[in-house]
Amino acid sequence: MNTTFSTSSSLNKEETPLNQFLQEVSALTKRLFLQLIRRPSTLIAGVLQPLIWLVLFGALFANAPVDFLPGGMEYGRFLGAGIIVFTAFSGALNAGLPVMFDREFGFLNRLLVAPLRSRSSIVVSSVIYISTISLLQCFAIMSAAFFLGYGWPSEGGVFLVFLTLLILVFAVTALSLGLAFILPGHIELIAVIFVTNLPLLFASTALVPISFMPAWLGWLAAINPLTFAIEPIRAAYSSSTGLGSVLIQAPYGDINGYGCLLILSLLTIGLFLVTRPLLNRKLI
Amino acid sequence: MLLVELHNLEKSYGSVLALRKLTLEIPKGTLFGLLGPNGSGKSTTLRILCTLLEPDSGTVTVAGENVLKNPRNIRSKIGFVAQEVAIDKILTGRELLQLHGDLYHLRRNYRDKRILEMIDRLDMAEWIDRRSGTYSGGMKRRLDLAAGLLHEPELLVLDEPTVGLDIESRSKVWSLLRELHTEGTTILLSSHYLEEVDALSDQMAIIDSGKVIAQGSPSELKKELGNNRVTLKVREFSNQVEGEKVRQLILGIRGVHDVVVNTSQGFSLNFFADDSDSLSKMRSDLNEAGFGIFSLSESRPSLDDVYLKATGKTLMDAELEVSSKRDFKKEAKQSMR
Ligand SMILES: Nc1ncnc2c1ncn2[C@@H]1O[C@H](COP(=O)(O)OP(=O)(O)O)[C@@H](O)[C@H]1O
Ligand SMILES: [Mg+2]
Numbered sequence: 091m092n093t094t095f096s097t098s099s100s101l102n103k104e105e106t107p108l109n110q111f112l113q114e115v116s117a118l119t120k121r122l123f124l125q126l127i128r129r130p131s132t133l134i135a136g137v138l139q140p141l142i143w144l145v146l147f148g149a150l151f152a153n154a155p156v157d158f159l160p161g162g163m164e165y166g167r168f169l170g171a172g173i174i175v176f177t178a179f180s181g182a183l184n185a186g187l188p189v190m191f192d193r194e195f196g197f198l199n200r201l202l203v204a205p206l207r208s209r210s211s212i213v214v215s216s217v218i219y220i221s222t223i224s225l226l227q228c229f230a231i232m233s234a235a236f237f238l239g240y241g242w243p244s245e246g247g248v249f250l251v252f253l254t255l256l257i258l259v260f261a262v263t264a265l266s267l268g269l270a271f272i273l274p275g276h277i278e279l280i281a282v283i284f285v286t287n288l289p290l291l292f293a294s295t296a297l298v299p300i301s302f303m304p305a306w307l308g309w310l311a312a313i314n315p316l317t318f319a320i321e322p323i324r325a326a327y328s329s330s331t332g333l334g335s336v337l338i339q340a341p342y343g344d345i346n347g348y349g350c351l352l353i354l355s356l357l358t359i360g361l362f363l364v365t366r367p368l369l370n371r372k373l374i
Numbered sequence: 375m376l377l378v379e380l381h382n383l384e385k386s387y388g389s390v391l392a393l394r395k396l397t398l399e400i401p402k403g404t405l406f407g408l409l410g411p412n413g414s415g416k417s418t419t420l421r422i423l424c425t426l427l428e429p430d431s432g433t434v435t436v437a438g439e440n441v442l443k444n445p446r447n448i449r450s451k452i453g454f455v456a457q458e459v460a461i462d463k464i465l466t467g468r469e470l471l472q473l474h475g476d477l478y479h480l481r482r483n484y485r486d487k488r489i490l491e492m493i494d495r496l497d498m499a500e501w502i503d504r505r506s507g508t509y510s511g512g513m514k515r516r517l518d519l520a521a522g523l524l525h526e527p528e529l530l531v532l533d534e535p536t537v538g539l540d541i542e543s544r545s546k547v548w549s550l551l552r553e554l555h556t557e558g559t560t561i562l563l564s565s566h567y568l569e570e571v572d573a574l575s576d577q578m579a580i581i582d583s584g585k586v587i588a589q590g591s592p593s594e595l596k597k598e599l600g601n602n603r604v605t606l607k608v609r610e611f612s613n614q615v616e617g618e619k620v621r622q623l624i625l626g627i628r629g630v631h632d633v634v635v636n637t638s639q640g641f642s643l644n645f646f647a648d649d650s651d652s653l654s655k656m657r658s659d660l661n662e663a664g665f666g667i668f669s670l671s672e673s674r675p676s677l678d679d680v681y682l683k684a685t686g687k688t689l690m691d692a693e694l695e696v697s698s699k700r701d702f703k704k705e706a707k708q709s710m711r
Contacts, residue, residue, distance in 0.1 A: 110479045117476030121465065128464050128505075193710050196460035200521075202711060203424050204477035205449035275707070 111207040118201075118215035122188065126223075136223065137230045140177040144169065144234055147297070160299060161330065170235040171324035172296025175316055177231065178224040178255050179290070182262035183283050185220045186270030190279050193270070213369065217263050224259050225252060240327075247326030250333070254326075254351065258319040261358035268365030295320050300339060312340035315357055318350040377402040377529060377560050378423065383432035385418055385584075387708065392418045393429070393584040400562060400577070405555040407575030407592075408564040409677065411692035413700060415584040416564035417457055420533050423562075424454040426711070436529065450478060453527035457534050458706075459514045463507030467498060467517045470506060471524060478525040485524070492520035495550060512543030519547065523554075530554065532563040536570060548574060568677040568689060580681055582692070587684040592677060599632065599675040599683065600646035604653070607642045607668040608660070617641035623663055627655050632683045638691050644682060646675065 105113075126133055144166070151158070151165040159168055189212065192198040201212060228251065236242050243251055266283075273279050291297070293307060294316035300308045311317050321337035325347055331337065333347030345353070378400040385393040392415045400406045410416050421427040423434060425445040434441040441448045462470060468489060475485035493499050496516045501509065506517065515535065522530060532551075536544045551574060555561055565571050571578050572592050579589040588595055608620055617635035620643055625633050629652030633645040647653050660667060681689050 105479055105481075113476050113479055117473050121462065121469075121473055124469065125462075125464050196456065196458055196706075196710075197462060198711055199426055199456060200460065200474070201477065202426060203449060203452070203454045204474070205446050205479070206477060207479075274710075 107207050111211060114206055114208075114211040115214050115218070118211060119218050122215060122219040125188070126219075133223065133226075136177075136181060137227055140173050140227060140231050141234050143173050143176075144231060144238070147173075148238065148240075160301065161328075163328070164240065166235065166238055167240040167327055168299075168324065169297070170231065170240050171320050171327060172291075172294070174228050174231050174251070174255065174323055175258065175319045176291050176294075176296050177227050178259050179262055179316060179319075180287055181224050181227065182220050182259045183266050183287060185216050185263040186266035186268075186279055187276065189216065189267060189270040190273070190276045194276060209369065213264075213267055216267060217260060220263050221256055221259050224255060228252070228255055243326040244329055250326040251323050254319050254322045254354070257351065257354045257358055258315065261315065261354065261361050264358065264361040264365045268361070268368045271365075271368050290314060290316055295338075305341065309341055312338060312342065315354065318345075318354045318357075322347045322350050375402045376400065377437055378562065379433070379435040380419065380423065381433045381435075383419065383422060383429045383434070385415075385422065385427070385429050387705075391584060393422075393432075395432070396581065396584055396586060398579055398586060398589075400560065402560050403558055404577045405551065405561045405575050406563070407571030407578040408562065408581060409566070409568060409571045409578055409681075409689075410564070410581035411566055411689055411696060413696040414581045414692075416566075416581065417533055418584075419581070420454070420531050420562070420564060424452055424531055425449060426454075427709075450525065451528045453522035453525065453530045455518050455522040455530070455532040455535055457537070459511075459518045461506045461509070461514055461517065463505065465506055466504060467502040467506050467509070467513075467520075468493075470517065471521055474521045474524050480525060488524050488526070489520075492523060495553075496520050496546065510540075511538055512540050515539060515543060516546065519550070528560060530559055530561045532561070534564055534566065536565070536567070566689065566693060568681075572677050578677075580677075580684065582681070582685050588680050595677065595680045596675040599679055600648050602647045602653075602672045603675040603679050604645055604647050605636075605639070605642055605669075605671045605673075606645070606656075607640065607670075608665045609668045610640065612641040614641060617643060620660070620665060623659060623665075624656050627652055627659065630656060634682060634686055636682070636688070638688065644679070646679075647672075 147169050148166040151169075154165055156162060159165065189198070192201075201209075232242070232251070269279055269282055273282065293310040294314045295311055296316060300311050303311060317338060322333065325331045325333065325335065325337055333351070336344040336346050337350055338345040376399050378398070380396060380398040383393045383396040396415065396419060398408075398419070408416055408419070418427065422429050423436070423441070425441060425448060428442065436448045437451060439447055465473070471489045471492065472485065475488065480488065493502050496519065498513070498516060498520065501513060506514065509517065519532075519535065522532070536547055539547065551561060551563070563574070576591055578592055578595070579586045581587065590598075606620075608616065614635065614637070621633050621635055624630055624643070624645065629648035631646055633643060636642050636644050647656075657667070678689050681692075685692065
C-alpha cells in the first residue's frame, strides 16, 4: 500500500494546476448532470412551462389589431424573445439552490476539505450546468415558435440569441450563487427568488413594449437587465433591425443593440466581482 | 517525530467557549484516541485541524507546515471522516468515490484501482452500485470511510466513527483501523466511548471543556492511578455530608489517594489504594470512627477513573448532563459553511 502511494503521488505531481482544475470542474459538473438525469421532472417542467406560456400568451393577444405593435409585428413573434429571456433568467436565478442544499446537508464540507485547485470550480461547474440547460430550453422555445409560425432568427441571429442569453445567464448565476453563500438557508433563498422573478418579468419589455407603459413603469423597464437581453434577441428575429439600430427608446435616451450587450456584459462583470469576495469569505 | 501539533487553540461560538488553550501533539504512526464527553470540543478540534474552521487563536502544524497559512497543501495529506455523514442520495457509492478521487486529483487508472481496493477492504461490492439514498447507517459510514481513505492520506481523521453503528459495521471499522495502523498510517479518532479508545489507541488524550486534562497511553494513564481502584459504601444510601466525612477520614491514610465522593452512585467513595496494608488500615480507622462497611469492591482502574479523577464526575454523567442541553439543529445551522 505504501509503495503504491509513493509512485502514485509522484505521478499525480506531474499534473499541471490547469489539468487539476479541469478535473475538479468536470467532476462537479458531472454530478450536477447526474442529478438532472435522475430527477428529470425539473428539466421536463423547465421545457414545458415556457411552451405553455408561449401558446397561452400568444392566444391571449391573437385578435389584437394588426398595427397593435410598433412596426406591425405579430404578437407571438414579439413574445418569443421575452419568454426565451424570462425562462433563462428564472433558471439561472435557481442556480444557487443546489449549492445552498449542499451547505445545509454538509456536503459542501466534503468539497472544502478537498485540496481543490481553486474553489471557483464550484462556480464554474454551476455556470456550465445552468448555461447548458438554458440553451436547451431556448432551443425548445425557438423551435416551438417556429412551428407556431412566428419565424426563425435571420442569418447570424441564432448566434446573437445564444450570446445574449449566455451573458445574462452568467450574470444571474453569479448573483444567485452569491446569495446562496450569504443567505442563512434555502427558505430565504427561495423567498428572494420568488420576490424577484415575476416583478422583473412584468417590469420589462417581455410582454409589452415601453410605449405601452405608464412613465414610471417605463423607467423601470428601461433599467431592467431583462430588457437589455430581450431587445437584442427580438432584433435577431426581425429582418428590419440590426444591432446598430435603436432598440430601446428609454426615457433617458436611445440605446442600440451594441449598447444593450455592453450594459449586460458590464453587469455580468460587476456581479462576478461583487460575488467573488463573498465566495472567498465563505470558502477559505 | 510529531505529525500534528495543535498549540493553544482557542475557539468560541458566540458566547460559548468551545476550546480553551487546547494543546495536542500527535506522533507520526500512532493511532491516537481523543476521548471526551459530548460537548467537550472534539469536533471543533478536528474541524480546525482539517481546515474547515479557523481558530480564534493558536497554531496548527501538520508535517511541519503551518495549516492556517497554507491550507491547500495540508488538505491532500489528510483524509477526514466527519461526524455527520453527508451523502448525495442520488449518486451511487461508486460515483461518490469517483467524485472524491477527482477532487483529490487522482489519475483515473489509479483512482479506479483504489476504488476497487476500498470496495474489497470494506466489503461494499454488493451495494456499491446502488444509489446511496438506500443505504443503512452502517453502509453510509463505510462508504464515507472509503472516501476518506481513497487518496491514501498520511493522516486519517475520524470524528466519532462508530456512533450509532451496528455491531458488524463497528467491528469492520475497528479492524480496518487496526490494519491501517500497522501499515503506518497515522490515525486520529475522537470518541466518547472509552472502550473504543481503550481497545484501539496506543496514545490518547482526554479532553474536557475544551482542554486536555490527561494524556499518554491508555495503560500508562491507568497505571498512574495505582493498582487498585476501590469503591466503598459505608451504608447502602449515604449522603453528601457523610460521604465527605468519610473522605476526610481516609484521605490521610498512606497509600490511599484520589478519593472522590461519587454522587451518582449513592455517595459511595471511589479511591485508589497502592497495597493491601493501606486497605486494612482503612478498615480499622473506619471502625474506630464508628462507620460500618456496607460494601467494598476492588477492580483494575479504567479510563473512566482517569476521567473521574480529573473532573470529579464519570464520563457517563458528563454525557447525560450535556446531551439534553445541546441544540444540534441550531449548531448545524450556525456552523453551516
Ligand atoms: N456551531 C455551533 N454554534 C454554537 N455552539 C457550538 C457550535 N458547535 C459547537 N458548539 C458548542 O461548542 C462546544 C464544543 O462542541 P463540539 O466541538 O461539537 O464538541 P464534541 O464534538 O466533543 O461533542 C459545545 O458546548 C457545543 O455546544
Ligand atoms: Mg462531536
